[in-house]
Amino acid sequence: MIDVHCVTFDCAQPYELATFWRDATGGELHPDTEKNDDEVLLQGGRVDLLFIRVPEDKAVKNRVHLDITGSAGTTRDEEVERLADLGATISGDHRNPDGSGWVTMLDPEGNEFCVCRAEYERV
Structure with a gap:
């Protein structure tokens, strides 16, 4: 048996996408989050969501x-x-x-x- 730690999204704008999902789920952005971060962690649900900047569309x-x-x-x-x-x-x-x-x-x-x-x- 395993536990899923988080689901990761490749994206162009991690902060903006994490903010959408924060508003959708009621989760919280990791306290150290900055708007220009390449990785943004959304916490507080059953599974965390991680948004990582990638260059490709x-x-x-x-x-x-x-x-x-x-x-x-x-x-x-x-x-x-x-x-x-x-x-x-x-x-x-x-x-x-x-x-x-x-x-x-x-x-x-x-x-x-x-x-x-x-x-x-x-x-």
């Missing part, structure tokens, strides 16, 4: 992505709206009339993630 679909759900009673649809207000965009809407399904979104640097219904929405 994102060119293809992610091979790994996050599936996220709302918390504190928010619905999937409310989370989609909140994340869009923070700067994410919808790239695929897979919601079904019966309430099942998910929404594929892109963060400000084009990294895919899915917003799914939380367990409390399925009862």
Whole structure:
């Protein structure tokens, strides 16, 4: 058995992308973070997120992505709206009339993630 220490994102602007995910998740930037750092650690969730500056642009679909759900009673649809207000965009809407399904979104640097219904929405 292993523990996942963190999920790492290659990106062009680590501070800006970490700030988006901080606002999305409610995590906290590492206390020593500076705006021009090449690596920015976001802490406080079940798994830390690490953003590392790389010179190349994102060119293809992610091979790994996050599936996220709302918390504190928010619905999937409310989370989609909140994340869009923070700067994410919808790239695929897979919601079904019966309430099942998910929404594929892109963060400000084009990294895919899915917003799914939380367990409390399925009862």
